[in-house]
Amino acid sequence: MADLSKVERDLAALERDSTLHDSDNLAARFEALKALDFLGEAYQIRVGHPSAASGLRRVRALQSDLMALNQALYRKLRFGIRTGTVTPSQLRRLLESNSRYRRGDTACMHWGADAADALAAGLFRSDCPPHEWDGGDSEMIHYESTPVSAVLELVDRVPMTSADRFVDIGSGLGQVVLLLHLLAGVEAMGLEVVPAFVERARGEANRLGIEGVSFKVGDARSADLCGGTVYFLYSPFRGQMLQTVLNRLRHEACTRLLTICSFGPCTDRIAGESWLTLQETGMNHGFRLAIFQSEGQGPRRKKASPREHPRADAFCS
Numbered sequence: 001m002a003d004l005s006k007v008e009r010d011l012a013a014l015e016r017d018s019t020l021h022d023s024d025n026l027a028a029r030f031e032a033l034k035a036l037d038f039l040g041e042a043y044q045i046r047v048g049h050p051s052a053a054s055g056l057r058r059v060r061a062l063q064s065d066l067m068a069l070n071q072a073l074y075r076k077l078r079f080g081i082r083t084g085t086v087t088p089s090q091l092r093r094l095l096e097s098n099s100r101y102r103r104g105d106t107a108c109m110h111w112g113a114d115a116a117d118a119l120a121a122g123l124f125r126s127d128c129p130p131h132e133w134d135g136g137d138s139e140m141i142h143y144e145s146t147p148v149s150a151v152l153e154l155v156d157r158v159p160m161t162s163a164d165r166f167v168d169i170g171s172g173l174g175q176v177v178l179l180l181h182l183l184a185g186v187e188a189m190g191l192e193v194v195p196a197f198v199e200r201a202r203g204e205a206n207r208l209g210i211e212g213v214s215f216k217v218g219d220a221r222s223a224d225l226c227g228g229t230v231y232f233l234y235s236p237f238r239g240q241m242l243q244t245v246l247n248r249l250r251h252e253a254c255t256r257l258l259t260i261c262s263f264g265p266c267t268d269r270i271a272g273e274s275w276l277t278l279q280e281t282g283m284n285h286g287f288r289l290a291i292f293q294s295e296g297q298g299p300r301r302k303k304a305s306p307r308e309h310p311r312a313d314a315f316c317s
Contacts, residue, residue, distance in 0.1 A: 004042065004049055004055065007042045007043065008055065011036075011055060011062075014035065014062060015058070015062060020032055020066060023072070024097070026070065026119055027115040030098070030115035031115075033066055036063050036066075040060070040063075043055045043056040044056065074123055078208060081123075088183050091182055095120070095183075096116070098114065098118075098119055099115070099149045101116075101150075103156055106280060107288070110147040114149065116148035117147060120145075124174070126172075126204075137241055139239040139242070141237055143194075143197065145175055146175065148179065150234075151176055151179045151180060151183070154291075155184050158259055160229075160230060162186065164187075164230055165186070165226065165230070166181075166184075166186055166230045167190075167228030167231050168180075168232045169191050169220050169225075169232065170233065170234065171191060171197075171198075171201065172194075172197050173197055174201025174215055176234070178205060178208070181212050182210070185212070187213075188214075189213065189214040189215065190213075190215045191220055191225070192216075193217065193219050198217045202215050220241075220248075221245060225249070227252075228252075229256060229259065231249060231259070231260050231261065232261045232263075233245075233270070234264050234266075236266075238266065238269075246269070246273055259291060260291070260293075261290070262292070263289055267290045271290070275295055276292035277292060277293050277294075277295060278291070
């Protein structure tokens, strides 16, 4: 029977690691919980080993303790957002300390979940999406949450003021919209075709007392695009549907300068649009955030100034 001595040593090391119990040390707990999943499997496949049963109980006990600490952190953060005691800079520091991304890293590859994604999922309760809607077009792509690291980079690279309106096309459970507003203070809205997703996003905004966001149900091929100045697409669709939406955005760019931010496979298609210019060459990789500027005839967006919170009544109805 296979030796479990290394599994025992690894488990004992995690049990002794007092840093895992520091409230804000989510990154360490994130890695520890992944390791505990592996250790639990190791004990399960050696079910007849004399120490397997007790070892598995120890794994489950430590997992329970660490997950309880995470839940306490999420509750504390939700309370702080509701009451306004958590500032944008505090939220930013907490997210970045648990993320692979660092300010100014334009070459960051946003692939694979990190602790910041776990934090956002816990904060917005977006880890368990409602049942997928099956009434959509075959060119629509199933829901996946945008990496938090990509949102942090977007906030850093796209200067926004109260004159801007951020629109997430295919906003899912609203995580990008909520985060963007909390971090940058600009008005933000999500356009999503799945009604259950929109209902969930609105519910989270209400529970957290976030007033500067809006979510609407609509098909991006025909819905009002709400006069956005900054649009974000995490590959919500492909093929002709994507082209139709890009054509609509090109029409919007005739009246004002647009910034188009993309992530995922749709970036290659967007990079082929002659009316858009990629801000940094070599950035049209599917796992990198790509930022395009339109060459329309509309007025240019204002340069960034100290961030101001938007008017609550300015949303597209």
